[in-house]
Amino acid sequence: MKNRTYINNSSDTANGDKKHGMDRRGFIKTAITAGAVLTVGPAMNNMIAAETAASNTVNSGIGNKYERLALKRRLGSGMAAFDVSAIGLGLMGMTYNRSEHPDKKHCVRLIHEAVERGVTLFDTAIVYGPLNNELLAGEALKPFKGKVNVTTKFGHEIINGKATGRQDSRPATIRKYCEESLRRLQVDCISLFYQHRFDPNVSVEDVAGTIQDLIKEGKVLHWGMCEVSADTIRKANAVCPLTAIQSEYHLMHRLVEYNGVLNVCRELGIGFVPYSPLNRGFLGGCINEYTQFDINNDNRQTLPRFTHEAIRANTRIVNVLQHFGRTRGMTSSQVALGWLLNKEPWIVPIPGTTKLSHLEENLRTIEFEVNDAEWNKLEETVAEIPVTGERYNAEQQRQVGF
Template structure:
């Protein structure tokens, strides 16, 4: 139902969501299906128009379900991480080009876009909001709360997930993005001073109020997930996960997601671009806008040592006609049916490359071969500095 039709019937979209929730229906099912169907139609129409014998453009053909039951959320098999459009990834194109890139992602079937208030305090949200204006009937946007800011400056030694701050960040995100409802609202990092049960209860209230469809958490352990899930069903966990960092396999988080029917969204699925093979020991990072220069794993000596892993991916992909980045993304998609990676890029060529990875299927034998080859090479250097690492639950 279009927004104008809803208003003619005497209530806006948020009011409609509230009434639906009070009636006991599953929030998001109807709008989610409408958006998925719209995206599928775009893909179908594009594919029909390309049946001319010419090579087709990359597009997403499949969807995946994050969460289960009333917390289920259907999205494209791959999302788009928006942070690097302006924050922590060195140089980037101008705003017009970045907006055009997001439009291209939408047209090629991406339905999940990931941002946060902290990606250049409100800057990334406003950019994404501008880019998705007119497309919000076809896509979902996820954002995050939990960092502490004072006068727009992040207090890096503290977090803030008090109910008051969660609600304030939610209102800011809705306004910045120009939407009435967030697809997913994540706790960015755990707040040791606010019980996770309080966080879950607050997010549950926001769901009932129609301000968010689903909620999730980033970089948390199995105990936190279980405690939160009992209060308000968690739709998705977002944590770093790729060939050079797979702690979620070792600490039980991935297995718990499978047990409880919770989706999993790996951020930095290409290890901040490294697994794409375009970074080497001579790469220069913008000192004013790139956190990689501060990370132990991105120093010249560690880059040199870890590049052996890229060569493994390159060797594996060469005989199959795929790139190292496609090997890394396809591995994640083949790993579990509830995994939806969110690679980011500022280049159309990389968007094309990433989306094609969604169509790649590996046999169990290929997965074992690939994992064994990577495991034989030790990863050198920590992924974060000590302060950032202290905020990750083990």
């Protein structure tokens, strides 16, 4: 069986124009009973050979009946380099902020299925739950210790298991949260420790210095920041090299292309991890104006972009993605993820799901070939449709962009 994959490496220049450069297509030839090789051109040095199901499938105890679908990419550079699957899995929605969810047994099995398919990057945070999302990640990924990576985040203040809504990135608090995350995740070292939100009361240099000490102590391997400005990234990286920046990025929210964040990542050799790459499920086409969100466990009901009126208006964008995908055999989710993967070889989206069908759908995005001209046309078409509603309410918006 042949799996064809594209990664068209192209960069955006400082003025936002597309700079066409590398355009290499690899072919993954895998078989359940025989190993194979992924041939990668010199220009693709950020893409690492895909492992085959026959030779390197992780023994998860649930059978090796699926091919491993996820290629690998590199976040960061130099000593901060971090090799991960081209698509990761965001775990937040398995316990937090995404309405009703399956029980723990189902979620653990889904995580195991992701490992089976080659996913090596799993994303959680202290505030998800709070705490119970890290506990789920620790339990589910314990059998794969040393074979996969779980990233987590500090910064949101948690007192007695509840989020206060405040930020606390004081050095002593970072150390405390690090120790607690190590225990919940059942690991000896946190693969990638993000500052979840900027703390205006603590200098970024103090945060970076604390992380540098934790790296020296072997408690943290790499670090990153979420939703920060280009200037903040420069200041932090000067103290302790960053591996990744995590910010919202998708066809309905492209701010990082214009505010200097992607440019500074490109300049400094820092990876980029888009969270909510499907706009909280919206670009997958399963949400409409009649969708009801759990008032006790879904933050989408508080977001201006998810009012009935906004959903109705923004559905035009989903329709564009669906139309684009029809003649290419792609779903709207695959179109949205494929567009991100095409942007840069150091971008690794982390879509979340609680459904096996959606997991496989997302991972199979890497099989499709779409050229730059087609992606550019899609961008132009989507850009003609105004996005209705801000992505965050006023309070949440104050926490981003430092």
